[in-house]
Amino acid sequence: MPPKVEREKCDGCKAEKETLCEQVCPGDLMTLDENKKAICRMPRDCWDCMSCVKICPKGALETRIPYQLGFHVAKLIPLMGTDTITWTLIDINGKVERFHYINRGSLD
Amino acid sequence: MPVETAKKIDDIQTEILETDLLIVGGGNAGCFAAYEAKSLDPSLRVTIMEKAHISRSGALAAGMDAINTYIRRDKEETPEKLVKWSRAQMGGGPIREDLALSNAEILNEGVELLEEWGLPIIKDEDGEYKLRGRYDISIHGEQLKPIIAEKAMEAGAQVLNRVVATNLLMDEDRCVGAMGFGVRDGKFYVVRAKATIVSTGGACGIYKSPVTDYSGAHHQTWMCPFNVGTGYAMGIRAGAELTSLEQRWVAVRTKDFCGPVDTLAVAYGCLMTNGKGERIMEQRYAHLGGEKAPRFCRLNAPMNEWLEGRGPTYIDTTVLDPEEAKDLRTDMLNERPSFVLFLASLGIDITKEPVEIYGSDPYIVGGHTGSGYWVDISRMTTIPGLFAAGESAGGSPNKFVGGCAAEGRLAARGASAYLKNVSLPPVDSAQVDEEKKRTFAPFLRGPAFDGINPTEMEERLQRLMDEYAGGVHQFYRMNEERLVHALKHIRKLQEQAGLLHVGDLHGLMGAHEVIDRLNIAEVLIHHLLYRKETRWPGWQTRMDYPEIDPKLDCFVESVRDPKTGEIKVFTRPYEQLIPGDRLKP
Ligand SMILES: Cc1cc2nc3c(=O)[nH]c(=O)nc-3n(C[C@H](O)[C@H](O)[C@H](O)COP(=O)(O)OP(=O)(O)OC[C@H]3O[C@@H](n4cnc5c(N)ncnc54)[C@H](O)[C@@H]3O)c2cc1C
Ligand code: SF4
Ligand code: SF4
Numbered sequence A: 001m002p003p004k005v006e007r008e009k010c011d012g013c014k015a016e017k018e019t020l021c022e023q024v025c026p027g028d029l030m031t032l033d034e035n036k037k038a039i040c041r042m043p044r045d046c047w048d049c050m051s052c053v054k055i056c057p058k059g060a061l062e063t064r065i066p067y068q069l070g071f072h073v074a075k076l077i078p079l080m081g082t083d084t085i086t087w088t089l090i091d092i093n094g095k096v097e098r099f100h101y102i103n104r105g106s107l108d
Numbered sequence B: 001m002p003v004e005t006a007k008k009i010d011d012i013q014t015e016i017l018e019t020d021l022l023i024v025g026g027g028n029a030g031c032f033a034a035y036e037a038k039s040l041d042p043s044l045r046v047t048i049m050e051k052a053h054i055s056r057s058g059a060l061a062a063g064m065d066a067i068n069t070y071i072r073r074d075k076e077e078t079p080e081k082l083v084k085w086s087r088a089q090m091g092g093g094p095i096r097e098d099l100a101l102s103n104a105e106i107l108n109e110g111v112e113l114l115e116e117w118g119l120p121i122i123k124d125e126d127g128e129y130k131l132r133g134r135y136d137i138s139i140h141g142e143q144l145k146p147i148i149a150e151k152a153m154e155a156g157a158q159v160l161n162r163v164v165a166t167n168l169l170m171d172e173d174r175c176v177g178a179m180g181f182g183v184r185d186g187k188f189y190v191v192r193a194k195a196t197i198v199s200t201g202g203a204c205g206i207y208k209s210p211v212t213d214y215s216g217a218h219h220q221t222w223m224c225p226f227n228v229g230t231g232y233a234m235g236i237r238a239g240a241e242l243t244s245l246e247q248r249w250v251a252v253r254t255k256d257f258c259g260p261v262d263t264l265a266v267a268y269g270c271l272m273t274n275g276k277g278e279r280i281m282e283q284r285y286a287h288l289g290g291e292k293a294p295r296f297c298r299l300n301a302p303m304n305e306w307l308e309g310r311g312p313t314y315i316d317t318t319v320l321d322p323e324e325a326k327d328l329r330t331d332m333l334n335e336r337p338s339f340v341l342f343l344a345s346l347g348i349d350i351t352k353e354p355v356e357i358y359g360s361d362p363y364i365v366g367g368h369t370g371s372g373y374w375v376d377i378s379r380m381t382t383i384p385g386l387f388a389a390g391e392s393a394g395g396s397p398n399k400f401v402g403g404c405a406a407e408g409r410l411a412a413r414g415a416s417a418y419l420k421n422v423s424l425p426p427v428d429s430a431q432v433d434e435e436k437k438r439t440f441a442p443f444l445r446g447p448a449f450d451g452i453n454p455t456e457m458e459e460r461l462q463r464l465m466d467e468y469a470g471g472v473h474q475f476y477r478m479n480e481e482r483l484v485h486a487l488k489h490i491r492k493l494q495e496q497a498g499l500l501h502v503g504d505l506h507g508l509m510g511a512h513e514v515i516d517r518l519n520i521a522e523v524l525i526h527h528l529l530y531r532k533e534t535r536w537p538g539w540q541t542r543m544d545y546p547e548i549d550p551k552l553d554c555f556v557e558s559v560r561d562p563k564t565g566e567i568k569v570f571t572r573p574y575e576q577l578i579p580g581d582r583l584k585p
Helices: A020-024 A051-055 B028-040 B079-089 B097-105 B107-116 B144-154 B230-238 B262-268 B280-284 B295-307 B322-335 B337-346 B400-419 B429-443 B454-468 B480-499 B505-530
Strands: A003-005 A030-032 A038-040 A061-063 A075-080 A084-090 A096-102 B014-024 B046-049 B064-067 B137-141 B158-160 B163-171 B174-182 B188-198 B241-243 B252-254 B313-315 B355-359 B386-388 B554-560 B567-573
Touching (some): A020 A030, A020 A051, A061 B337, A075 B337, B028 B144, B064 B400, B079 B097, B097 B400, B107 B400, B163 B188, B163 B230, B163 B429, B163 B505, B188 B429, B230 B241, B252 B295, B262 B322, B280 B295, B295 B313, B386 B400, B429 B505, B454 B505, B480 B505
Antiparallel strands (some): A003 A061, A030 A038, A075 A084, B064 B137, B163 B174, B174 B188, B313 B355, B554 B567
16 A cells, blocks of 8 residues: 655655655655645555655655555554664554664674 | 647657667666676676666565575585476476576675675574575565665666666667656657667566455555566567466465565475465375475465365464564565564464465566576577566576576676677667657547546456456466457457557556556467466466376477567477486475
8 A cells, every 4th residue: 555645744855856755666656746745646556665665754654554454553664774774563452563673784 | 848748749859878788677687787797898888777766676676585596505505406496396397407507607696796785694603694495595685776776876887767668679680779768757768779688577467466456455466566577578579589478477475465475484484274274285285295395386285275165374473483473574574564564454463373375466577487588598589689687588487586686697798798799770760750659659649538548458457367367366277268268358458559548657657568568468378378288287277288298398489470460389398407307306
């Protein structure tokens, strides 16, 4: 399912020629609406790769599992470091887990 | 003039570029090809034409958690053994052992390069890459694609991001580049090149996915849905020979949301079970090899359990302790993070409850099976000047990350040697004009035009293939009459492709995606019709010919005549290079 855009948080990547979510989406799905907020132009076509969610500097994007497939509501929030990534996972029962690991360079 | 307001073909700007080596598709194989070509000769002009942005495109967009093929020589593994294993995974083949061996010989170098470039690879106590299966190593590959892309750019390749390839540029029978359009700038691109490598990945979306109807999640597919097989389609239209398309890749995946299953079995010891709690491979399919059965058997077995009244089917994650369950999900965050979210949305503890599994939609993908271009050992296709690598190249299955990267490098070597002896012909403006018209036609029919949108046609094709050409909803089964029916309707859809009508450039990309899929579907059906036997049940199940026919122990090939559109199907013999029982790994 397409990323849900939190409109208050999205600043339309003002400083960029092309917004970051638009730059990375492998399916050319992210764009700006008339109010300069991010929007997924073909919600049905999203692959849920989360590239846009990971790159958004404002944390304005959230991948949601459609209700037809999963229950309301689980969350998965990535936080990108320079050579690490931290994911916060909240399941439908409110259980919170963190996953933190190196995604660039040596593991030693 | 912004293309959105263009009304006639002359309003659209044409950009003519010249290069030595053009790489169509800047994914894994494509970026490795660029890196290799520039390493061989830094003065070579190398251009990548990529429909997305190379930093997050294709199969690797979300990341990877493993490299499925790496040869631990200290464990007495060899390229020959890897090829033997690959052959057994394909039920004895046929596979192109010459291609598979040459890939295997340089396989490790690419993986070691990746580590040098900053890919974290998990090590064992001896400081060697830690094995999680016989040839399978674990990585923290969330950044895999950005890393590879950076190296292609640092090497000095020119990158045309957001340019969608539509057709090859031909000089009679020789390929001299490719054409396409900018999905952002709306320009028509003609890239003239002494040699061209096609590395656009495989073809997803020929068939309907099992999740499509009821969720609106149309792209809940395992393979990258943005790889629609344009590389194959361009070759088909230009008269290239394709091989083994009937060897479809279908995988067992977690149900309702594509997550891995084989990985869980290999790396974590989670086995497939049925509704009765039986371990299905051991208890029901021991005669096919049990847990070691070839990949198509591992797909067909759970689906058979459903058919025989023993569903649902599961992957038994309850053998995991909490730490292993966390490791497993860490792996998945590196490869398919939304699957971890899906598990959380079920609200189950996977150490206490198993996860449901089911079959995926069928894909055409030369990284997993033998489908793709027929190539020689230098990776040149049957069209001079045109090379293929990765999932686009056929003949050698089970390439995956490492093998596709290796093949990118081999294709670059082949293309670099070839292009030394050729020069570019003058621009053929008639061909360029014709392709420009074909490319922008769906966009220039005028607002009042009463046509078809790409989504409608795509859904119609996918349902047709699903029902008549062995999709998941038919448990992958097919017969002659159904295939003939599908072919008839594909021809009708091809006729009506002239009615496709779009309002923007994203839509234009969609129009070409469905046109390309139609070309592939048509040729695929010819392959499926030709193989009057059942060699890989699940991947290729002919209900009217349920047994193996020893006479078909060969490659099925096709060529479409570019002038008449007629498709010829024929065979090529299998050549066994690695001795031994073909069914044994
Ligand atoms: C979800 C998933 C998980 C996987 N897990 C593993 C694993 O754990 N281990 C493993 O070894 N392998 C795994 N694989 C397989 C492996 O990643 C692939 O087989 C391999 O990386 C494919 O490389 P490629 O270069 O052939 O294709 P890709 O990397 O997909 O490259 C194709 C490129 O062509 C571009 N393109 C397509 N059409 C056009 C066009 N018309 N014009 C211009 N550009 C175009 C695409 O945007 C893309 O950049 C996985 C694959 C997937 C999808
Ligand atoms: S990257 Fe984030 S802030 Fe930028 S446009 Fe997209 S959603 Fe908005
Ligand atoms: S999740 Fe991936 S496919 Fe979906 S909109 Fe974001 S970048 Fe595009």
